[in-house]
Amino acid sequence: MNLDWEVLLADCVDFARRLIQTPSMPFEEAAIAEVVAAECHKLGFDEVWIDAIGNVNGRIHGTDPSLGALVLNTHLDHVDPGEPSLWSAPPYSGEVRHGRLIGRGACDIKGPLAVQVYSMAALRRAGIRPHRDVVFTGVVQEEIGGAGAEFWVQNLDYPVDLVILGEPSDNQIALGHRGIIQMWLTFHGRSVHASVPEQAQNPNYALAAFLQKLETAQSQLKSHPILGPTTVAPTIIEVDTKSTNVTPAWARVLLDFRTAVESSNSLQTFVHQLAGAWPHDISDAWCAPNTPFADSDAPIFGFYTAPDDAKAVRVQEILGTAVGHEVPFTRYQFATDGRHFVPYHLTMIGYAASEENQAHVVDESISLAKMAESLRGHVALLREF
Numbered sequence: 001m002n003l004d005w006e007v008l009l010a011d012c013v014d015f016a017r018r019l020i021q022t023p024s025m026p027f028e029e030a031a032i033a034e035v036v037a038a039e040c041h042k043l044g045f046d047e048v049w050i051d052a053i054g055n056v057n058g059r060i061h062g063t064d065p066s067l068g069a070l071v072l073n074t075h076l077d078h079v080d081p082g083e084p085s086l087w088s089a090p091p092y093s094g095e096v097r098h099g100r101l102i103g104r105g106a107c108d109i110k111g112p113l114a115v116q117v118y119s120m121a122a123l124r125r126a127g128i129r130p131h132r133d134v135v136f137t138g139v140v141q142e143e144i145g146g147a148g149a150e151f152w153v154q155n156l157d158y159p160v161d162l163v164i165l166g167e168p169s170d171n172q173i174a175l176g177h178r179g180i181i182q183m184w185l186t187f188h189g190r191s192v193h194a195s196v197p198e199q200a201q202n203p204n205y206a207l208a209a210f211l212q213k214l215e216t217a218q219s220q221l222k223s224h225p226i227l228g229p230t231t232v233a234p235t236i237i238e239v240d241t242k243s244t245n246v247t248p249a250w251a252r253v254l255l256d257f258r259t260a261v262e263s264s265n266s267l268q269t270f271v272h273q274l275a276g277a278w279p280h281d282i283s284d285a286w287c288a289p290n291t292p293f294a295d296s297d298a299p300i301f302g303f304y305t306a307p308d309d310a311k312a313v314r315v316q317e318i319l320g321t322a323v324g325h326e327v328p329f330t331r332y333q334f335a336t337d338g339r340h341f342v343p344y345h346l347t348m349i350g351y352a353a354s355e356e357n358q359a360h361v362v363d364e365s366i367s368l369a370k371m372a373e374s375l376r377g378h379v380a381l382l383r384e385f
């Protein structure tokens with residue numbers, strides 16, 4: 001392949017730096033969408049467009065129009081850098097130090113975004129047409145729920161054979177992640193003056209007893225062989241009263257479950273059993289993806305592609321040959337926009353150079369050596385998949 005890999009990496013890193021230097025908090029992605037669109041034009045993409053919600057898209061045509069597209073999906077937004085003085089370099093400077101590019105979004109998501117765009121640019125530079133169309137999609141608002149991804153998939157008007165999610169996977173192949181279900185557990189009691197607590201039924205005691213049991217009992221919940229164990233985190237605790245001398249009529253806790261195998265029904269059964277005989281109810285759940293909360297035995301998960309799926313196997317073969325060592329399957333700990341594509345039956349894998357533990361941290365960074373390997377992996381996928 002007639003391609004100068006060193007120049008490709010240098011140009012890719014330079015692009016990633018310019019992306020870091022263009023802050024793009026949710027709802028403020030217009031400027032970075034223009035930067036990406038201009039780069040795609042400059043690099044000779046066949047089509048470049050920004051859709052109605054602000055997602056930026058770029059396409060390189062394949063030689064065989066009968067094949068579904070290979071989509072490189074990523075997002076444009078990032079989380080707030082927080083207190084800038086905690087950073088060793090200004091968060092929007094894009095400094096390179098000890099072989100790593102540092103800055104807000106370096107790992108999540110501007111380093112991987114740059115690799116996706118420059119792997120497509122590599123084909124143009126080498127004068128190679130892929131078999132199938134390759135489409136880059138940089139969507140808005142991933143960090144606050146995924147409206148950009150939902151808009152993209154709802155308006156999809158071309159066949160898609162595989163989506164590669166550019167979320168941090170340390171150059172391994174992420175096969176999915178767990179789903180989220182959150183529910184309020186409310187204990188009811190009798191509210192009285194705090195001077196006569198013996199006349200109360202104080203739900204704080206029931207809540208405390210529940211939480212004591214919860215930490216160890218979660219090990220009874222089922223585990224997925226690849227996506228991992230079911231976990232639960234009690235997050236918010238509330239009571240009905242704001243008065244300091246009144247015992248509460250109710251006390252409630254928000255339970256955040258992450259699972260790939262448990263269902264709404266099985267988790268509610270688990271909670272009811274732990275809550276015991278004290279009067280209580282479960283309500284107001286939020287679930288992602290949009291699995292019905294009440295009375296469903298369907299397992300809750302984010303997205304999942306089985307390790308023996310033909311496309312996943314093919315990706316693993318291509319990547320292994322391209323980078324010269326076996327590329328293992330893995331899973332994401334966090335949630336991604338991939339969950340929005342599940343109802344549309346798109347096959348997805350995650351593949352990106354950055355490390356998951358670098359996401360959303362101070363001094364967030366990405367390894368240039370891993371970007372180089374990821375460019376080789378992506379270019380091979382674009383050519384051969």
Ligand SMILES: [Zn+2]
Nearest residue numbers: 108109142167
């Ligand atoms: Zn991300």
